[in-house]
Amino acid sequence: xxxxxxxxxxxxxxTAELFRPQIDALGADHDIHIADHxxxxxxxGIAKSLLAAAPPRFALAGLSMGGYVALEVMRQAPRRVTRxxxxxxxxxxxxxQDAEIRHMLIKLAEIGKFDDVHPMLWPRLVNPSRFxxxxxxxxVRTMAEDTxxxxxxxxxxxVLGRNDLRGDLGAIGCPTLVLVGGQDAVTPPFMSEDMxxxxxxxxxxxxxxxxxxxxxxxxxxxxxxxxxxLQR
Numbered sequence: 443x444x445x446x447x448x449x450x451x452x453x454x455x456x457t458a459e460l461f462r463p464q465i466d467a468l469g470a471d472h473d474i475h476i477a478d479h480x481x482x483x484x485x486x487g488i489a490k491s492l493l494a495a496a497p498p499r500f501a502l503a504g505l506s507m508g509g510y511v512a513l514e515v516m517r518q519a520p521r522r523v524t525r526x527x528x529x530x531x532x533x534x535x536x537x538x539q540d541a542e543i544r545h546m547l548i549k550l551a552e553i554g555k556f557d558d559v560h561p562m563l564w565p566r567l568v569n570p571s572r573f574x575x576x577x578x579x580x581x582v583r584t585m586a587e588d589t590x591x592x593x594x595x596x597x598x599x600x601v602l603g604r605n606d607l608r609g610d611l612g613a614i615g616c617p618t619l620v621l622v623g624g625q626d627a628v629t630p631p632f633m634s635e636d637m638x639x640x641x642x643x644x645x646x647x648x649x650x651x652x653x654x655x656x657x658x659x660x661x662x663x664x665x666x667x668x669x670x671x672l673q674r
Contacts, residue, residue: 446524446672447500449492451477451508453530453655454597455563457585460505463661464668472672475500479511480593485604489514493522501672503527505657506629507597513607516614527619527671529664530626530654532633533608541602548598556591569625569653578658611640617674618644621667623652623659645671 448468452460458476465474477492488511502523504512509531516523536544550558560583565573572578586594618641622634631648638646647667652660 445472447473447475447497448672449475449477449496449500449502451479451492451502451504451511452585453504453506453508454601455559455586455589455594456505456582457588459581459585459588460655461503461657464503464657464665467661467665468668468672473497477504477508477511479508480589480597483596483599483603485510485514485600486518488600489518493519496522498522499524501525501527503529503668504531505529506531506654507601510601510604510607513610514605517607517610520613520615523616525617525619525671525674526614527621527668528634528637529619529621530623530629530634530656532629533606533611533637534633535604535606536602544598544602548595551591551595551598554591556586556594559594560586566627567654568659569623569651571651572653572659578655581658582655608636608640611637612642614641614644617671619647619667619671620644621647621649621656621664623654623656624648624650625652626654626656628654645674 450461479488482488502512509528547559620634620638622631638644649656649660649663657664
């Protein structure tokens with residue numbers, strides 16, 4: 443496995459710490475880059491900024507919102523991506539209920555109640571067995587605090603305005619990993635199964651006893667899958 447550039451794109455309300463276990467496991471052998479996903483208010487704009495900052499050729503991995511960005515990068519500049527990892531994400535747009543929740547969370551952030559966002563999201567982000575995991579919750583809460591309300595609002599608006607990219611999946615031609623937690627309540631496994639069924643030659647990994655934040659909840663399983671992906 444030769445040394446590669448890997449661009450990680452964090453999820454909504456997350457920072458590079460979302461990928462800390464992967465950075466620690468892969469950083470000695472690869473050049474790791476973390477995309478800025480909070481300075482633009484559209485997924486297309488975030489992808490454009492990512493491409494401007496990224497090496498000419500790179501492996502690309504995104505979780506949740508990061509996966510939306512990764513798919514948009516594949517639409518804008520597929521030949522620059524050597525391999526693609528879609529982690530706990532989807533290609534479809536929000537349904538009306540999801541959109542309503544996003545608008546409500548934006549409103550909370552706008553009126554100075556950003557601290558109320560984490561306790562509302564936490565039960566959906568991890569496997570129920572981890573609800574009482576205080577160490578994990580500190581990491582997730584700290585990422586939210588580091589994101590802050592202004593970036594959070596931009597991220598939510600970007601997600602709300604994203605395109606339906608399901609029609610582009612069949613054109614993906616690089617080695618692709620689709621990975622999801624078996625108990626992911628935000629982007630359930632069927633969404634990953636649907637994507638993997640359309641992306642040519644993709645590999646589907648469902649991590650048991652794992653929620654939406656697979657990189658933090660089940661880092662060893664994710665690291666094993668990413669290592670195999672980088673060798674393909």
